[in-house]
Amino acid sequence: MLQPVSAKLRAPRADNRLPRILDEAARLFRAKGYQGASVRDISRSVDMLPGSLYYHFSNKDDLLVAVYAEGVRRITQAVREAVAAKTDPWERLEAACVAHLEALLDPGDYGQVVIRVRPADAPGAADRLVALRGGYEKLFRDLVAALPLPAGADRKTLRLMLLGALNWTQTWYRPGRLNPRRIARQYVALLRQQLGAG
Amino acid sequence: MLQPVSAKLRAPRADNRLPRILDEAARLFRAKGYQGASVRDISRSVDMLPGSLYYHFSNKDDLLVAVYAEGVRRITQAVREAVAAKTDPWERLEAACVAHLEALLDPGDYGQVVIRVRPADAPGAADRLVALRGGYEKLFRDLVAALPLPAGADRKTLRLMLLGALNWTQTWYRPGRLNPRRIARQYVALLRQQLGAG
């Protein structure tokens, strides 16, 4: 019986540098964008030769997709955990926004890549990037669906507005002034409360 | 008496192709990003040789800045005109958001470049891009300052949230479904009305 060609015959070695490659790729994609970060930039950051990256990835597009997928995975996990601790729909949405924004701004570079790199920047990977991000956004669709809203309110627009405001925060946010938790909470508060006169 | 070296000695010729260069550069920067659109791409679109662009611009950064500045100029003018027709502060803000989003999505490519291209994409032009965009955003600062708001509301966060939601719209908007006017109005409506229970 034939073995599938993709079957791994042995476990990865303990000294392989794939994790470091992903880390440095994430850092450079975030700082310089997809096209601005060259394969040579990345390989230099992990003290390897440019061609050596192609043992782990068949091309630069695939490397981006790997980093992007890890970013989506981290954001998803953070939001899932934050939401699980609450029961009230508005509190769940608020917790999700806080987790989303913190994963986007604070920690590593993976989350930032998801927002910084736009699918059109990497035509060969665009479809996969859109699919990854779309899968994540289903989470917010459910959270908004659970809200008790007045009859006229459009839930789709509400979701897009909130996610847009959160994602754009990356453009102007600088660490040290406002913190992500406070920003996200204020966004939700501005939506909940009445601002304009009847 | 000496002439300043920058003095033009004669008016530009009637057949000069500078406007077309800017148009095509805007189109390509919007479609492929700053780094994704090469000087050769742009020159090919206007049927010129790559080097010929350097008669009009000393480098690619300057070309981007010229396109970007024209984009900011168009958005600013559209918002100014829309606001001038209204007196009520909320109506003025709503009109500004509609104009902003329409200038961003509908017409030519200049407005889209302002949102699509991030300053970090062009390190040599980053300072000038930030300055151009910052000057424009003062408009919204004034509009938000004029709103009658409850005591606790943070006007800065409100401005950033609204502009963020508007700017991010470019990421998911596709012509034909929702139109920009309706989207912008719904964003403002979601802020004005009370969504959550006290």
Place this chain on the structure above:
DNA sequence: ATAAAACAAACGATCGTTTGGTAAACGCAC
């Protein structure tokens, strides 16, 4: 005639990627 606006041709640098070879970590038999 003069200066604007382009052509023609090339510069070195850097791009993503391929190819062939090699050292060392690993699984397994003993």
Place this chain on the structure above:
DNA sequence: GTGCGTTTACCAAACGATCGTTTGTTTTAT
């Protein structure tokens, strides 16, 4: 545990293509 064959994970060196830009010359509207 020791030795051995296998496979992982990389090096070394180059490929052609494309990048932004420069230089000298020519055309053409004014």
